[in-house]
Amino acid sequence: MGVKQSVKMAKCVVWDLDDTLWKGTLSSGDEVVVDPRILETVKTLDERGILQSIASKNNHDDAMRKLEEFGLAEYFLHPQINWNSKSSSLTELQAKLNIGLDTFIFIDDQEFERDEVAFVHPDVETIDAADRFLLTDLPRLSPVHVTEDARRRRLMYREGEQRDRSELAFQGPHDEFLRSLDMVLDISPAGGDDLLRLEELTHRTSQLNSTGIHYSYDELEKLIDDPGHDLWVCELTDRYGSYGKVGMALVEKSGDQWTIALLLMSCRTVSKGVGTVLLQFLVKRAAERGARLFARFRRTDRNRQMLLTYRLANFHVVSRDGVDHLFENDLEIVRDYPDHVRVNVDA
Amino acid sequence: MHDSGTPVDAAPDMDVRESIRGYIKDNIASLGEDGLRDDDNIFEKGFVTSMFAMQLLAHIESAFDVEVPDEHLNLHRFSSVERMAEMVSELRAVRRE
Numbered sequence: 001m002g003v004k005q006s007v008k009m010a011k012c013v014v015w016d017l018d019d020t021l022w023k024g025t026l027s028s029g030d031e032v033v034v035d036p037r038i039l040e041t042v043k044t045l046d047e048r049g050i051l052q053s054i055a056s057k058n059n060h061d062d063a064m065r066k067l068e069e070f071g072l073a074e075y076f077l078h079p080q081i082n083w084n085s086k087s088s089s090l091t092e093l094q095a096k097l098n099i100g101l102d103t104f105i106f107i108d109d110q111e112f113e114r115d116e117v118a119f120v121h122p123d124v125e126t127i128d129a130a131d132r133f134l135l136t137d138l139p140r141l142s143p144v145h146v147t148e149d150a151r152r153r154r155l156m157y158r159e160g161e162q163r164d165r166s167e168l169a170f171q172g173p174h175d176e177f178l179r180s181l182d183m184v185l186d187i188s189p190a191g192g193d194d195l196l197r198l199e200e201l202t203h204r205t206s207q208l209n210s211t212g213i214h215y216s217y218d219e220l221e222k223l224i225d226d227p228g229h230d231l232w233v234c235e236l237t238d239r240y241g242s243y244g245k246v247g248m249a250l251v252e253k254s255g256d257q258w259t260i261a262l263l264l265m266s267c268r269t270v271s272k273g274v275g276t277v278l279l280q281f282l283v284k285r286a287a288e289r290g291a292r293l294f295a296r297f298r299r300t301d302r303n304r305q306m307l308l309t310y311r312l313a314n315f316h317v318v319s320r321d322g323v324d325h326l327f328e329n330d331l332e333i334v335r336d337y338p339d340h341v342r343v344n345v346d347a
Numbered sequence: 348m349h350d351s352g353t354p355v356d357a358a359p360d361m362d363v364r365e366s367i368r369g370y371i372k373d374n375i376a377s378l379g380e381d382g383l384r385d386d387d388n389i390f391e392k393g394f395v396t397s398m399f400a401m402q403l404l405a406h407i408e409s410a411f412d413v414e415v416p417d418e419h420l421n422l423h424r425f426s427s428v429e430r431m432a433e434m435v436s437e438l439r440a441v442r443r444e
Contacts, residue, residue: 173376174399271395299417308404309397311421312390333422338394 008300010140020129051149054079055089087120088243149196149244179340181238188346190231207263260295295327350363363432413438
């Protein structure tokens with residue numbers, strides 16, 4: 001079924017500043033300049049949906065002012081400009097962006113800095129700044145398709161930063177914060193327009209992913225017209241804007257026996273509890289149609305939360321072969337949707 | 348099922364319940380409003396997201412220095428303060444063996 005990928009796509013490029021992003025050393029009073037080809041590289045990566053950030057040992061305010069002057073500041077999420085080790089900046093970025101360390105590329109002109117990062121984070125790919133003009137040619141930074149969601153990715157992360165700030169400022173329990181977001185989850189059968197994004201989701205998502213199987217565009221295209229399968233997609237919106245198409249579920253139907261072959265949710269929604277809601281939708285639907293509901297689950301070292309999602313939705317283990325599990329839900333507990341998210345089903 | 352109740356464990360067990368109950372009430376307003384009893388089913392009283400369940404799990408593992416294995420991650424074990432506390436004492440007992 002799924003397609004094996006030879007190379008894992010990168011999601012974020014982390015730039016050093018002095019003699020990498022720009023020429024010269026800011027703190028020693030150089031008049032630093034940015035090569036037009038670097039400006040172009042930053043913009044190209046951004047359009048491809050690759051996130052970018054900074055790990056630089058510099059005075060934060062001075063460096064940010066320079067980035068503003070060059071018109072580059074907006075491209076970088078959570079810039080780490082401080083005097084800490086670069087490996088700790090990478091740790092910070094990993095936590096802030098919530099993406100795997102093996103999806104980061106770190107570029108720096110100093111061999112010491114590259115080695116320090118590689119030593120602490122062997123999964124991070126490090127690149128010599130001498131190769132900075134070749135970044136856009138790297139296969140790991142060259143997605144075959146660029147979806148609408150990818151083009152808006154940086155913007156969606158920015159909206160996420162606003163949410164995070166208001167969550168921090170919110171004094172009170174988590175569920176009240178969720179309620180304050182006015183979330184709407186739209187669930188609908190996948191259409192032709194969704195396929196690129198769904199292919200991308202199956203490749204990018206590891207945390208909230210039940211089986212980790214990758215599906216190609218062509219495979220997904222066959223599935224949407226196949227009466228033996230339901231392919232669902234969901235979009236999440238809140239008062240800060242849309243998160244885009246963030247989740248999908250693939251259900252194999254054989255008579256009255258339904259099997260969830262894949263359930264996934266983008267890691268950007270990890271704290272919103274909507275994975276539970278999409279699963280709840282499938283439970284409700286199976287109960288209404290009088291189907292038996294099974295689910296395949298492959299345990300990885302990353303998807304404990306998905307395991308918990310299934311198990312707390314009352315799926316129990318029918319059989320197990322190593323890391324591969326078959327779950328069944330006896331449909332005895334069918335709960336209403338939570339009141340902090342409005343669910344619209346278009347089916 | 349009741350354990351043989353070694354007296355040494357009785358007091359810590361109250362701490363475990365207190366800690367779990369406090370954590371839930373602090374984070375889920377709908378469960379804190381009219382008092383949360385140790386045998387209340389938290390899934391019936393309010394909506395528990397998988398995110399909150401993960402946080403609760405992390406709280407249990409770090410506060411009581413236990414590791415909850417996959418087999419224990421189920422609705423039954425997490426349905427009430429009481430059951431979670433029972434799970435913690437079981438896991439502690441295994442650790443001591």
